[in-house]
Amino acid sequence: PGPAPWWASAVVYQVYPRSFADSDGDGVGDLRGITSRLDHLADLGVDVVWLSPVYASPQDDNGYDISDYRAVDPTFGTLEDLEELTDALHARGVKLVMDLVVNHTSDEHPWFVESRSSPSSAKRDWYWWRGPREGMEAGAPGAEPTNWRSAFSGPAWSLDEASGEYYLHLFSRKQPDLNWENPDVRAAVHEMMRWWLDRGVDGFRMDVINMVSKDVAADGSLPDGRDADPRTGLAGGGEHYLCGPRIHEYLAEMHAEVFAGRPEALLTVGEMPGVTVADAQRFTDPASAEVDMVFQFEHVDLDHDGSKWHSVPLDLLALKASFGRWQAGLAERGWNSLYWNNHDQPRIVSRWGDDSPEHRAASARCLGTLLHLHRGTPYVYQGEEIGMANFPWASAEQLRDIESRNHLAEEVGHGGDPAEVLSRVAVSSRDNARTPVQWDASPSAGFTTGEPWIAVNPDHAHGWSVADQADDPTSVLAHYRRLVALRHDWPVVALGDFTMLVPEHERVYAFTRRLAGEGPDGAPAVDELLVVANVGSSPVDLGDLLPEAVAGPGRDLELVLGTVPGGGGGDDADVAADPVLAPWEARVLRRG
Numbered sequence: 001p002g003p004a005p006w007w008a009s010a011v012v013y014q015v016y017p018r019s020f021a022d023s024d025g026d027g028v029g030d031l032r033g034i035t036s037r038l039d040h041l042a043d044l045g046v047d048v049v050w051l052s053p054v055y056a057s058p059q060d061d062n063g064y065d066i067s068d069y070r071a072v073d074p075t076f077g078t079l080e081d082l083e084e085l086t087d088a089l090h091a092r093g094v095k096l097v098m099d100l101v102v103n104h105t106s107d108e109h110p111w112f113v114e115s116r117s118s119p120s121s122a123k124r125d126w127y128w129w130r131g132p133r134e135g136m137e138a139g140a141p142g143a144e145p146t147n148w149r150s151a152f153s154g155p156a157w158s159l160d161e162a163s164g165e166y167y168l169h170l171f172s173r174k175q176p177d178l179n180w181e182n183p184d185v186r187a188a189v190h191e192m193m194r195w196w197l198d199r200g201v202d203g204f205r206m207d208v209i210n211m212v213s214k215d216v217a218a219d220g221s222l223p224d225g226r227d228a229d230p231r232t233g234l235a236g237g238g239e240h241y242l243c244g245p246r247i248h249e250y251l252a253e254m255h256a257e258v259f260a261g262r263p264e265a266l267l268t269v270g271e272m273p274g275v276t277v278a279d280a281q282r283f284t285d286p287a288s289a290e291v292d293m294v295f296q297f298e299h300v301d302l303d304h305d306g307s308k309w310h311s312v313p314l315d316l317l318a319l320k321a322s323f324g325r326w327q328a329g330l331a332e333r334g335w336n337s338l339y340w341n342n343h344d345q346p347r348i349v350s351r352w353g354d355d356s357p358e359h360r361a362a363s364a365r366c367l368g369t370l371l372h373l374h375r376g377t378p379y380v381y382q383g384e385e386i387g388m389a390n391f392p393w394a395s396a397e398q399l400r401d402i403e404s405r406n407h408l409a410e411e412v413g414h415g416g417d418p419a420e421v422l423s424r425v426a427v428s429s430r431d432n433a434r435t436p437v438q439w440d441a442s443p444s445a446g447f448t449t450g451e452p453w454i455a456v457n458p459d460h461a462h463g464w465s466v467a468d469q470a471d472d473p474t475s476v477l478a479h480y481r482r483l484v485a486l487r488h489d490w491p492v493v494a495l496g497d498f499t500m501l502v503p504e505h506e507r508v509y510a511f512t513r514r515l516a517g518e519g520p521d522g523a524p525a526v527d528e529l530l531v532v533a534n535v536g537s538s539p540v541d542l543g544d545l546l547p548e549a550v551a552g553p554g555r556d557l558e559l560v561l562g563t564v565p566g567g568g569g570g571d572d573a574d575v576a577a578d579p580v581l582a583p584w585e586a587r588v589l590r591r592g
């Protein structure tokens with residue numbers, strides 16, 4: 001293998017612009033707001049910013065419904081503001097990765113407007129138009145071409161009354177799916193991507209990119225045989241559009257048309273619901289020339305049963321088994337991305353940590369340590385670095401997310417008890433990730449001088465803000481800074497082999513990282529880290545659980561990074577040797 005790619009030792013930070021920082025007091029975050037807060041990102045030390053969509057959009061799904069790929073939505077500013085942000089990031093050595101949403105457009109995109117205008121329109125075939133099910137009347141219940149469900153409730157097909165045909169939308173009815181079978185669609189996407197790269201963008205995070213190839217029959221028909229059990233798959237019918245028959249062809253073509261031969265150091269990451277380890281090997285194998293890494297969903301699907309609205313407690317053994325398989329599966333070929341959070345997931349400290357006052361900071365540090373010490377490129381979602389928690393949703397009116405609101409309406413419409421449905425939505429809602437970043441303890445947390453578009457978490461006044469944590473060496477923020485630095489400074493963190501230890505232990509998450517290299521004298525040497533964490537709110541005695549690893553003969557362990565306040569400070573040797581792990585304590589130890 002050649003030299004390690006630059007992103008092996010990089011950390012990416014995701015900005016969700018609507019909720020990051022508001023510069024003009026309209027209550028919605030914007031580009032100038034981001035530019036005004038770059039000190040925070042520099043201080044954290046991240047290498048790349050992934051910016052969620054800022055393109056022109058009716059904002060039906062907060063910008064994931066794009067009506068002009070080459071314009072900035074006035075909500076967020078102007079193209080000049082984006083240029084300023086790009087330059088300011090580059091001046092600090094930080095790259096900018098844009099969101100690429102090309103499985104679908106907005107229904108207000110000129111392409112769809114033209115497509116919808118008539119069945120004989122030149123762009124009709126740019127989207128998925130189909131007549132009603134054979135022998136059925138358009139608009140009759142169940143007459144949709146397939147029974148696939150939209151991820152945001154209801155059928156995945158909507159009827160256009162004028163033509164009597166349906167169009168496909170795997171997400172909202174305002175997000176019609178593009179027809180990638182049509183080469184003109186693909187060419188238009190490639191051209192747009194090159195346009196952004198030419199403007200200095202450093203890569204793309206590709207929204208649901210493994211959904212662009214649909215399992216369509218040779219004659220273009222979608223027969224009854226393509227119906228699915230409506231309760232399986234992401235949106236019901238996933239087997240017909242997740243990693244479909246032409247997906248590798250499309251991504252290889254995109255790579256050749258857009259990225260190949262570019263001298264810049266770029267990053268591509270494909271968001272891929274339902275992707276398996278075997279799929280990911282091929283997608284991320286440099287020899288396939290498709291994408292650098294993928295976002296997989298296996299771990300974040302572990303704590304619900306069937307639907308994301310039915311949460312079950314996390315099984316730590318299953319989590320370890322899942323991470324272990326991904327680490328092993330992408331060890332030789334390909335590369336992992338690592339994330340706990342993004343704009344679609346509830347906050348990790350509330351989800352798998354313990355957000356009670358006693359354990360919140362410790363569990364945030366512990367989970368951060370675990371993630372960042374795996375092999376792969378870690379992603380930090382805004383606010384994660386200060387231990388932001390879920391919001392205490394008390395009424396349906398507080399929710400803004402289309403997915404949450406549609407689900408509430410649907411369940412209540414079917415006779416569900418509103419309070420019960422709300423309590424389940426509150427746990428899993430994407431809005432948990434979308435409350436404003438907490439910059440300080442002032443009334444709107446320093447996010448805006450106006451009325452915030454979504455509630456600010458009241459805990460910002462109680463220590464959970466950037467201002468409160470910035471100068472406190474024991475804070476979650478200070479700990480995340482150390483995690484980022486560790487990946488930059490230690491090749492073994494970026495590149496070392498991964499071996500899971502004690503996979504059957506119910507409370508301890510432990511693994512080693514090993515990298516063969518050269519010692520100071522030029523002789524061959526192995527650098528080895530042991531990571532051990534207590535994933536729970538009571539102490540755990542390691543006893544002789546890890547005798548070899550912890551106290552093998554001649555194996556002194558040095559504490560590289562600890563999570564208990566003071567750890568990493570003066571009495572490191574004692575900490576390293578203590579057999580008892582405090583609640584949510586994590587240690588990164590190095591063999592002497």
Ligand code: TEU
Pocket residue numbers: 061064065101151171207208234271273308343344403
């Ligand atoms: O998400 C796709 C996806 O698979 C999910 O995480 C999805 O949001 C679903 O609701 C899970 O419950 C991407 C974007 O990240 C998301 O914000 C968009 O809403 C979606 O695509 C459509 O563009």
